[in-house]
Amino acid sequence: MSKGIGTLVIFGASGDLTRRLLLPGLGQLVDLGRNPGFHLIGVGQDAMSTSAWRARVAKSFEAGGATGAKARALAATADYVKADVTNPDDLTRIIAMCTGIPALYFALPPRVTIAACTALAKVELPAGTVFGLEKPFGTDLKSAVALNRQLVKLIPERQIHRVDHFLGKSTVLNLLGLRFANRILEPVWNAENIASVEVVFDEKLALEGRAGYYDHAGALVDMIQSHLLLVMALVAMEPPSSIDADDLRGAMAQALRATSVLGGDPASSSRRARYTAGTIGGRKLPSYVKEPGVDPKNHTETLAEVVLGVDNWRWAGVPFTLRSGKALERARKEIIVTFKDVPHLPVGFRGKPGPAALRISLSPDDISLDLNINGQGDPFTIDRVVLSTEFGSGELGPYGEVLSGLLGSDPTLSVRADEIEECWRIVEPVLAAWKKDAVKLEGYPAGSAGPASWRRTRSSTSR
Numbered sequence: 001m002s003k004g005i006g007t008l009v010i011f012g013a014s015g016d017l018t019r020r021l022l023l024p025g026l027g028q029l030v031d032l033g034r035n036p037g038f039h040l041i042g043v044g045q046d047a048m049s050t051s052a053w054r055a056r057v058a059k060s061f062e063a064g065g066a067t068g069a070k071a072r073a074l075a076a077t078a079d080y081v082k083a084d085v086t087n088p089d090d091l092t093r094i095i096a097m098c099t100g101i102p103a104l105y106f107a108l109p110p111r112v113t114i115a116a117c118t119a120l121a122k123v124e125l126p127a128g129t130v131f132g133l134e135k136p137f138g139t140d141l142k143s144a145v146a147l148n149r150q151l152v153k154l155i156p157e158r159q160i161h162r163v164d165h166f167l168g169k170s171t172v173l174n175l176l177g178l179r180f181a182n183r184i185l186e187p188v189w190n191a192e193n194i195a196s197v198e199v200v201f202d203e204k205l206a207l208e209g210r211a212g213y214y215d216h217a218g219a220l221v222d223m224i225q226s227h228l229l230l231v232m233a234l235v236a237m238e239p240p241s242s243i244d245a246d247d248l249r250g251a252m253a254q255a256l257r258a259t260s261v262l263g264g265d266p267a268s269s270s271r272r273a274r275y276t277a278g279t280i281g282g283r284k285l286p287s288y289v290k291e292p293g294v295d296p297k298n299h300t301e302t303l304a305e306v307v308l309g310v311d312n313w314r315w316a317g318v319p320f321t322l323r324s325g326k327a328l329e330r331a332r333k334e335i336i337v338t339f340k341d342v343p344h345l346p347v348g349f350r351g352k353p354g355p356a357a358l359r360i361s362l363s364p365d366d367i368s369l370d371l372n373i374n375g376q377g378d379p380f381t382i383d384r385v386v387l388s389t390e391f392g393s394g395e396l397g398p399y400g401e402v403l404s405g406l407l408g409s410d411p412t413l414s415v416r417a418d419e420i421e422e423c424w425r426i427v428e429p430v431l432a433a434w435k436k437d438a439v440k441l442e443g444y445p446a447g448s449a450g451p452a453s454w455r456r457t458r459s460s461t462s463r
């Protein structure tokens with residue numbers, strides 16, 4: 001942790017992100033003793049007593065396995081402030097409470113973050129102030145560009161951490177080692193040998209009371225515009241000469257710049273759907289439109305799929321399919337690299353189990369390679385064998401990892417301004433096509449595998 005940072009302020013203290021992911025990650029980091037100690041302030045719109053906030057922090061720390069003395073001490077000294085973060089007077093009051101250099105974490109819906117950054121123009125920020133900004137960054141390309149411009153008027157770019165916790169997932173980080181520390185993959189990592197790439201993040205989780213945020217985002221903006229595009233960039237990028245912040249982010253940005261909707265036609269290269277009433281693991285769910293806080297007029301999708309192309313020598317013609325959805329039957333979170341068939345299978349072999357495929361699972365953290373070999377019984381029948389191993393999990397969870405970068409002034413895992421803008425540029429044609437209803441909003445029962453018409457392509461790739 002940077003020496004000067006004395007206070008971590010979390011805007012959006014009462015939110016789902018803070019409780020479920022951010023505080024558990026912070027607790028892990030603190031317990032590891034990687035920082036000299038700081039003060040924690042939570043900020044929310046509702047009144048909350050100091051003791052209630054401290055109990056919440058302690059509970060979230062425990063949920064993340066952080067039960068050591070350091071985490072307990074941080075929870076026991078945490079403070080809570082009721083404030084409107086879009087009000088400059090409230091922000092001035094919060095900054096005045098900070099000891100040392102503040103790190104301000106915006107765990108807020110994007111519209112509120114934009115308003116808070118506008119309000120911060122009227123607030124004097126101490127030198128060295130650090131910002132952590134959650135995805136989605138802005139609400140569209142125009143607002144993301146405006147927010148980027150606004151931020152650099154407030155603090156220098158290196159102090160701005162656009163957070164994407166998928167970059168802190170150990171499997172995602174392991175993609176770098178897998179691709180660039182093995183000579184066997186790089187020679188085949190191209191359109192000549194690879195038929196398709198899929199990045200899938202299907203969840204069993206549904207809305208979970210997050211209508212205030214999610215009903216304005218939907219699956220495309222919530223997951224594909226940020227997390228999945230960045231994972232795709234790590235799969236598609238050229239080998240960087242180092243994994244420092246400039247080289248790594250530069251290589252990712254270059255891959256994103258080459259990416260666009262396949263064939264330039266968002267109507268034929270995207271699909272969307274929304275869950276109806278159903279049951280997941282015995283849990284009954286109402287139809288999405290009947291969830292509290294949802295406005296059916298928003299036409300929010302809970303399952304989105306986009307097929308992209310990366311227009312460069314390495315990837316020309318290879319479809320990259322990115323898909324994410326909620327309330328699905330099975331949590332399936334993986335990257336699948338499917339290789340092309342062999343150009344010629346020697347005559348005499350029987351059976352054809354399909355081309356080789358590399359599967360990198362984002363949860364659980366493991367990797368497997370589906371290969372064709374001679375069958376056990378009849379040696380002339382081709383059979384499938386799966387070589388698999390688990391990735392070692394990191395010392396820290398994803399939020400511990402990204403917070404470590406933010407509090408330690410290392411921007412390697414923070415998303416650069418141009419990367420964010422590219423991600424919006426890539427999805428905007430799809431959002432525009434959906435707004436014009438050029439793509440039908442299909443339905444699927446919660447707890448199912450998605451719309452029936454989507455299943456053929458799914459089962460052909462699922463394990």
Ligand SMILES: NC(=O)C1=CN([C@@H]2O[C@H](COP(=O)(O)OP(=O)(O)OC[C@H]3O[C@@H](n4cnc5c(N)ncnc54)[C@H](OP(=O)(O)O)[C@@H]3O)[C@@H](O)[C@H]2O)C=CC1
Pocket residue numbers: 011012013014015016017018021043044045046083084085086107108109110112134135136165210212213
């Ligand atoms: N939840 C998740 O799994 C993840 C969420 N994120 C991102 O985190 C962000 C927040 O999401 P999430 O926590 O789920 O959303 P929630 O709706 O659960 O929380 C939003 C928080 O913002 C607060 N807030 C809203 N307006 C103001 C205001 N004017 N002043 C002060 N506080 C305000 C709310 O307070 P109040 O309730 O009092 O209105 C609430 O604490 C989103 O950008 C999301 O994409 C990122 C990764 C994972």
Ligand SMILES: O=C1O[C@H](COP(=O)(O)O)[C@@H](O)[C@H](O)[C@H]1O
Pocket residue numbers: 165203205222223398
């Ligand atoms: O950013 C988000 O991510 C979570 C999924 O991430 P995980 O690490 O918790 O698996 C997703 O549920 C949420 O909708 C989204 O906002």
